[in-house]
Amino acid sequence: MSMRVGVVGGGQLARMMIAPAVELGVELRVLAEGEGMAASLAATAVGDYKDVDTVLAFARDVDVITFDHEHVPQPVLRALVEAGVPVHPGPDALRFAQDKLEMRRRLAELGAPQPDWAAVADEDELRAFLGDHGGRAVVKTPRGGYDGKGVRVVSDASDAFDWFASWDGPLLVEELVPFTRELAQQVARRAGGEVVAYPVVETVQRDGVCAEVIAPAPRASEKLLEVAARLGVTIAEGLGVTGMLAVELFETEGERILVNELAMRPHNSGHWTQDGAVTSQFEQHLRAVLDLPLGATDPLADWAVMVNILGGPADGGLTDRFATAMTDHATAKIHTYGKDPRPGRKVGHVNVVGDDLEDVVYEARAAAEYFS
């Protein structure tokens, strides 16, 4: 059986598909944005993912196209589909991960719990929303945001004047959710319809960037685990997602959950599965996009903790610190992305699994500490 997967985007998510691809006997090809990217150890073509001809040429030698990011323009996605290339997730699903306004509208139709929101075309409309929501709200650019860029807390309609001036179309405004913590629910769905869910996890962000993940979410009741999993499945089915789906959630008082946003690809909140679950999200994504039977999602221990390694200005001696971290923290699984460290840039992560949460958190943080 020929199983060739083409991944558009050469970042760490594509890179981390390489090991499971080798194990499964899947041939992985990557269309990277430039030379020397994180996924360049796979068979790599370099080209512009916004250019139809480049992407069509790349797709000629693979059985299915999938993604490392959500930025491939709709016309390019549609051209692939018209050329008969299986695309997972397909354009009709992906648009809800590309545009937060479209996502809000569709989730409302599905009856999924979400923050109060509105599309606002100008400062008057934003002022009206602020008036109805206690004077503070969160304004978001519908497209192109990541790691908190394109998200702004406002307390006056003029706080978003620059975005109104430069953005083509309405902005998204949401109530400022008084969340107690952030969670993420991952599910995988294959074209044939089978869906599986991972346990909901807690995600900790610092400066808008994911810093740590604890799996499963501590103190989560059976009911919360079940409600979150069911919500993930409902969204995957309702939006026709194929591959991995991450549903980022806010938890508020009384274990209520609200959808923040969606990612239709492996996600930072699921890196723990590499060492903490029977089937990692990267293997699962490959199985799902190839429409193969999905793997078990059970955790391998009571707890798994993932701590991101962010690049700092003093990253010169990465290899020295690598050896020390390995010596002092033999249970830590250290993953690096082959990226040039820059302040705040995600360059790797550490996973630790075990049965004592305090211990696992300590080991994961301590090992990651060597790199920051």
Ligand code: ADP
């Ligand atoms: P990005 O697409 O850049 O990841 P998100 O929409 O996930 O942006 O928002 C980034 C962070 O901003 C969230 O993780 C959360 O901490 C905060 N945030 C976003 N929306 C809201 C909201 N409606 N209420 C409160 N905090 C929010």
